[in-house]
Amino acid sequence: MIDRRIVSLVACALVGAGCTGSATGAASAVPAAATTALAAGDDVLSTSAGPLRIVPVHHGTLRLELDGAVVWIDPWSEGDLSGPKADYVLITDIHPDHFDASALSKVVKEGTVVVAPPVVADQVPGAVVLRNGESRDLGKLGVEAIPMYNLERGPAPGKLFHDKGRGNGYLLTVGDKRIYISGDTECTDEMKALRNVDVAFVSMNLPYTMPPSEAAVCIQAFRPKVMYPYHFRGSNLGELEAALASQPGIELRIRRWY
Numbered sequence: 001m002i003d004r005r006i007v008s009l010v011a012c013a014l015v016g017a018g019c020t021g022s023a024t025g026a027a028s029a030v031p032a033a034a035t036t037a038l039a040a041g042d043d044v045l046s047t048s049a050g051p052l053r054i055v056p057v058h059h060g061t062l063r064l065e066l067d068g069a070v071v072w073i074d075p076w077s078e079g080d081l082s083g084p085k086a087d088y089v090l091i092t093d094i095h096p097d098h099f100d101a102s103a104l105s106k107v108v109k110e111g112t113v114v115v116a117p118p119v120v121a122d123q124v125p126g127a128v129v130l131r132n133g134e135s136r137d138l139g140k141l142g143v144e145a146i147p148m149y150n151l152e153r154g155p156a157p158g159k160l161f162h163d164k165g166r167g168n169g170y171l172l173t174v175g176d177k178r179i180y181i182s183g184d185t186e187c188t189d190e191m192k193a194l195r196n197v198d199v200a201f202v203s204m205n206l207p208y209t210m211p212p213s214e215a216a217v218c219i220q221a222f223r224p225k226v227m228y229p230y231h232f233r234g235s236n237l238g239e240l241e242a243a244l245a246s247q248p249g250i251e252l253r254i255r256r257w258y
């Protein structure tokens, strides 16, 4: 069980290191396709462990629903947290749009397993600590921590928004399917080296991660079968659509994240 008092105190200490991208552009920069309504079932992935429902929530927040296992990724208070409680919560990084103690307290229940990099796990009693490159079998899903970091972008010369080794992207195994969640990152060698990814969520916003044009280069390197842009506030996804239009075998799914 999460100690809500402690994690709430931590949240108060972390404000100011955000990576929401809200200063970079208006919602009007998002193409019309981003607000397309979905028919029920469009975001259900068939796996050997049963159907997996994919629920885009908001910005970097999403939920995966497998029979007997609800997984929240980076619950943030800006999003709608009213869905089913979490069996697992995966947290990618320390920034408040990813580690939000108040939001976390709203999605957990007795027995929820929280998986986080050390910098976050230090603030969440009982969390499972996963460092870059480490894996854990959680029963219903396998989790591998993939590095997420900036190559060049940061708040000042010589500084990066996300230092290598601090945060985790996650590669999940659910039955016979593999799902990649990038976290806040630029186009790293580790992302380009991924293979056999069925569904990918890749961040793309400036100044904190990368523009859609750079994300497209990475996506064409590891070629996920299904690609969901996420964490893209203020970005022109038309760049991504244009780049992937000539890439058969990569299905682009633009959903309502804002």
Ligand SMILES: [Zn+2]
Binding pocket: 018, 019, 020, 060, 095, 097, 098, 184, 208, 231
């Ligand atoms: Zn972020």
